[in-house]
Amino acid sequence: MTDGVNMTDGATTGVKKSPLLSLPGAVLAEGPDEGVAAHYGDLFREQRTLADGTGFVDQSHRGVVTVSGDDRLSWLHLLLTQHVEKLPPRQATEALVLSANGHIEHALYLVDDGTTTWMHVEPGTQGALLAYLESMKFFYRVETADATDAYAVVYLPAGSITAVPSEWAVRETAYGRDVFVPRAELEAFAAKAAPPIGALALEALRIEAHRPRLGLETDHRTIPHELGWLETAVHLQKGCYRGQETVARVQNLGRPPRRLVFLHLDGSEVRLPGHGAPVRLASDGEDGRAIGFVTSSARHWELGPIALALVKRNTPEDAVLMAEQTAASQETVVAP
Template identity: 55%
Template sequence: MTTSTSTRSPFLDLPGAVDGDGRDVGVAAHYGDPLREQRLLSEGLGVVDVGNRGVVTVTGPDRLSWLHSMTTQALTGLAPRTSAETLVLSPKGHIEHALHVVDDGETTWITVEPGTSPALVAWLESMRFMLRVEVADVTADFAVLGEASRAESLDGERLAWVDPWPAPVGDTALYGPLEGHPGADRAWREVIVPRADLLAAAGDRAPVGLWAAETLRVQAWRPRLGLETDHRTIPHEVDWLRSAVHLHKGCYRGQETVARVHNLGRPPRRLVFLHLDGSGHGLPDPGAAVMAGEKEVGRLTSVARHHEEGPIALAVIKRNTPVDIDLVAGGVAAAQTVVVAP
């Protein structure tokens, strides 16, 4: 994969910067000490360049009601500078796009996974009809900085998407809070800034690589499109009902599947968090088989080494896999924590 010179991060010119790979090429994976970078990020002293995320804007008086009608979240009453997470589903309810949404009162700003903004914009354009909306891919002009800090310390002056996870959103409050969740007292947010001001917007905080941010994501049981999902994934399987789906709003594409599986309570697969045996030197690769005895029950989706908890991972496994058994992931013993109850 090649990186456009217009979106290549200036952070890659900082001392020690190592470029990411795959979907995360073009931003720094780390700056030489990933574990130290994790600690800085956890303490609110670091900033992560996630400038490879796509940035899309929607303007016009119909923007919020239009997005509301096509995606999984209730957006008509979204107040300025209030964040939301929503999904674009296929007609059969499979996840196609995960949207981080914040409105500034005049423009709805959306950030999406790297490389997916052109497809999202093309689909949105095809759905405009006669509505008063304008859609633009502004990835070349705007970028995203990520930061993790205590919720009470967040600065509300800059335009930012604040992750609702793990608090339940809207009518998903029926799920209740995730008691004891490792990310419950930490807020992750993505600040949208002009790409030309990316370095300056970091201020005096230490640059932190994407590996550190991904480790905190895994620790927080947070799914990522394209890693925890494939072409068959429905929101129930990866716990996206909690933060990205409104269960009693009007019709949208894929709603029939969402309602049917929610009412039956039987998604075919479920997300789990794994503590991996750290006695070996290596970690299993994402995509490795997860075994229950002699039976393959799923696949690893994300793997990381946490500075306090050691090797951790997310996996998607068959729904009916017993919750009280240890698993083996890529040849490594793994203790499961239930994220999506079977």
Template identity: 55%
Template sequence: MTELPVLRRSPLLDRPRAVAGEGLAASVAVHYGDPMREQRLLEEGLAVVDLSHRSVVTVTGPDRLSWLHSLTTQHLTDLGPRESREALILTPKGHVEHSLHLVDDGETTWITTEPGAGEPLREWLDRMRFMLRVEVADVTADWAVLGEPHHSESAPGEPLAWRDPWPDLVGDTVAYGPVDDHPGTRWSWREVIVPRASLSDAVGDRPLAGLWAADALRIAAWRPQLGAETDHRTIVHEVDWLRTAVHLHKGCYRGQETVARVHNLGRPPRRLVFLHVDGSGHVLPSPGAEVRSGDRVVGRVTSIGRHHTDGPIALAVIKRNTDPEAVLLVDDLSAAQTVVVAP
């Protein structure tokens, strides 16, 4: 059994009504007493989210961008200071292994990644250095992340931030979901990197929102997340991740054959769907709950939350040939599907 990494408890858990999460989220708050109000504050651009459980990795050296370009799914050689990109590291068979939120400051490439993934990512990158002039460090102990509902890159004089490009098409790529009328156009997000010792000062007097509020808005934007919408078999096409994280003509990288083969010759075996779940129950289904079409299990719930206007909503990954008109069932609750990745 794999041991969970020990994460430093956030000082923001001392704020009034803060409720800590579980597992890898145990060091931060899932809410501060009113998740629905926290969602509204995020939509209005007023609140900030404690993401200090996320890992932070740095890459320095003159070869850093060309090296990361060669290892990942994204075009990075032209990345300028304070420009953000999203990239993935795939297995040799093309399955998603690491998700990298990258921003460069002109001398260092800063990467935020999923909680607990910093050291495994650093170890893997370190093995790939060979004779190149790069240095990799896991700096999670000294640097922390805050989530802000803003759609702009950080400006000079501000703390460095990674801007989420979702759902734009970044570079030479393609969408497996809709381009027009995508709900993600209402999603604005960036991750601000601040000294861990100054986390409370960086928040200042802004209201705090918890992980539940941020996750509900992410689900409503159909935004995939590593470890939620992905498992050991996930390929990028299934969750519409090419649009922001995969450049289709950037040269060789690990897993590229699978990306190209599925894109050019077929369709992915599974597809992401958005679900409106029957809200008559008092308890929401859990991530991992089976999704059924009649008596047949067709997939699983990957993320679920309560939206302040839409009620219980979820993302799920289901078999590609599932009837897009079918009303699905999750824990015997009806769930109306909206197609994200076309069958």
């Protein structure tokens, strides 16, 4: 666990260590953000700076996958939850890869530049994603590649005035820009986009925005309905893809087993509840049965300690909860 946000246990394998860790004040992150800086010495200042649209976040530990070829979009359309068959150049989107049972296996953040589809994924997951994509190529005119060695992702917040070369791939969303930077130019681009902001600051703003993250908000049985990913990463009117039957069935019945909630944690507690910490109804006391678990938590510069949690669908929306030993009020992210 890294102070400020709780992540999954253990080191991430096959993740590059960023050269930007040599910048003054850099403290190495742990868990899924291992390989980049957790912060540069002042967590709350970095959050405020990022919220003001200044600076950059080193995301060079994330995997980068490219798909090229004339059939790339029509082929990806058959495999992903999102409608990408006619995705216009430079339009950002998100998509998921599901298991046959509809459980989330991969989360992809995509943009197409007119000749190549670029995507970044959670650190260390690009190998498994590429293996799946390669197994589905058949007769399609597509080429897939792991571009992680050649390109690094840098996040620029919304409002950033940092110029980006026109030949680079960029995902621009309401939250900011994901820039695919040639690794040979990473340090020079970072100097231009300064000041550096650590991964913990971005995590705090992600949690505030209720945005799920693979491996934190997901486990082996998570379906898109539980996290609100139907709104951003799933197209409910598109044709067949693996796991679509589960998506359609749960959507029609309206009964996902769990739902994502946002928690305002008691600020008097020194320790944040970690990833996987049990969530109970406060009215049931410390011996009550767990109704869910904490997925992510952080200390926010304005809101104080906050978290996301997955709880049973029928948990009352107005109930006071206990995240481990910490009292928490909840905000609805996914309606029951």
